[in-house]
Amino acid sequence: MEAIGVLMACPIMPYLEEELDRRFKLFRFWNFPHKKEFLKEHAHSIRAVVGNAFAGADASLIDALPSLEIVASFSVGLDKVDLVKCKEKGIRVTNTPDVLTEDVADLTIGLILATLRRICESDRYVRSGLWKMGDFKLTTKFSGKTVGIIGLGRIGLAIAKRAEAFGCPISYYSRTKKTDSTYKYFPNVIELASNCNILVVACPLTEETRHIINQQVIDAVGPKGILINIGRGPHVDEPGLVSALLEGRLGGAGLDVFEHEPEVPEQLFGLDNVVLTPHIGSGTVETRTAMADLVLGNLEAHFSNKPLLTPVV
């Protein structure tokens, strides 16, 4: 398979890069400053694209790769892949579901606890010597608080299972009500936000869910509630979120994703009621390795004419 051209859309992980290099003819897109020239010369040999949450295969890239057969994404979210175009052209698309579900759900709870219990702030308090002057402040209890989840897919359900162990009542919003769920369903996000203490974004990013967290939803969560985003940055009206936090209209936020990663609004840096993590939802050695193995497995399967492991298209 060494002759098969694979285009890596952006740097992802050394292990994945090394394996792709070993098994295929790897093109590292970021190493070519003149993309047009690069594509002119090599496009015909590229039969696969490997992308992730930052860069995938949009319409223009797909059009520029006439030999493209498969897009294997190192992520479960596929908002960076033009799925409609892939379907039209018969291009297969795979992602990395299931292997990252637990880690993302774990980080969600980690963000909730860090935000409500001010863990990062209290660590700063100790390291700066402030504890010698006096006790740390009172924080907000997590156990027993109502958790509202937007999107009750694999990740949403895993979050719910963990929150339940803290005695948290669970409610959710989803495109369709889940008939087999005992959690409380709300038919729209505003009602969900008005009736929970902790609002969690856990749905895919699509045209419909872009800015699903808008000003009204933020106001509905309110000064006693917090927002947790482990979905995609564009789920949230980011400038609106920043104003709400600065003005105290929202109680706090735990954010793992942002609209223009790796840029994070600097106004958030001075706030104690936010926790900011650099898109580490699936960021453990174990999970990233499993994700890489899935990407490699899907590519091997495709080029051996075997059934794909985790196809979406």
Place this chain on the structure above:
Amino acid sequence: MENQNPVPKVIPKVLVLRPPPVFRFFEPRYLDKFQFLKAWESPIPTEEFLETHAASVAAMLTSGFNRITADILRRLPSLRLIVTTSAGLDHIDLPECRRRGIAVASAGSIFSEDVADAAVGLLLDVLRRVTTADRYVRAGLWPLNGDYPLGTKLGGKRVGIIGLGNIGLEVAKRLEAFGCSISYTSRTKKASVSFPFYQTAIELAANCDILVICCMLTDQTRHMVNKEVLKALGKEGVVINIARGGVIDEKELVRCLVEGEIAGAGLDAYEREPEVPKELFTLDNVVLSPHCAVFTDEWLRNLCELLAANFEAFFSNKPLISPVAI
């Protein structure tokens, strides 16, 4: 003939040597119920104050930070009740209380959930590097240096709980939902749980990846987590302490962390609070919190109610709400 004038109610006295953190919320709420004798406000030395003003006092309110020694108890001949705002009892001379027939009431299990939440929060923070990643973002390093180094998965890890009381059980319940397997060591095996039991901390440490300390500080548990236990835990091991600093040999813990003999720690308690070993400040694999696992607004509300309820029960000759068996 019935007495038309109501007998003025005598407001019972409660002695407070030094104000517990909760006192500034408790006092205003219960001013009409209790008369607080505030030893720290007096210019005269405490011993003299007690002899002069506290001879007839039957009840005392204390925090976990005041040492209630036999010496102090000797100056309180009428004392029949100590209510402490802590769950821990290592600050009270319990044998002396037993000898004198002084009852002790603690804050019991009202904050088990808050403390368990803090334990899980610290553990997730250490494994997934939440605080250090937050520092990284705030320092503007994400655009400059790229992705943050990977953390470690919690699911599937073996968690060893030292002390399976109320708090230990709440920690176990939470971590099971994350796919962790639980085992424990305790003074005695608990017949009501099915988690594997180990007689000693060393055996527990040898068979788990994460140690969560949830036990009381006693003569038996002082420095229980020592060099041998940390060695048994190993280079991938993580220690979480939401109990008392004295359970761990702090010097040894610091050495292990600095030299990479264990993988990380989440600490809410230290041997000489608020002193925290400076070597820890340069480490990225340690999360430090200032003994605040308990301090939530719900805890405060519940605690005030519990303290008042214990005093009211005592002064009405009713059973205490949260007595401790001493």
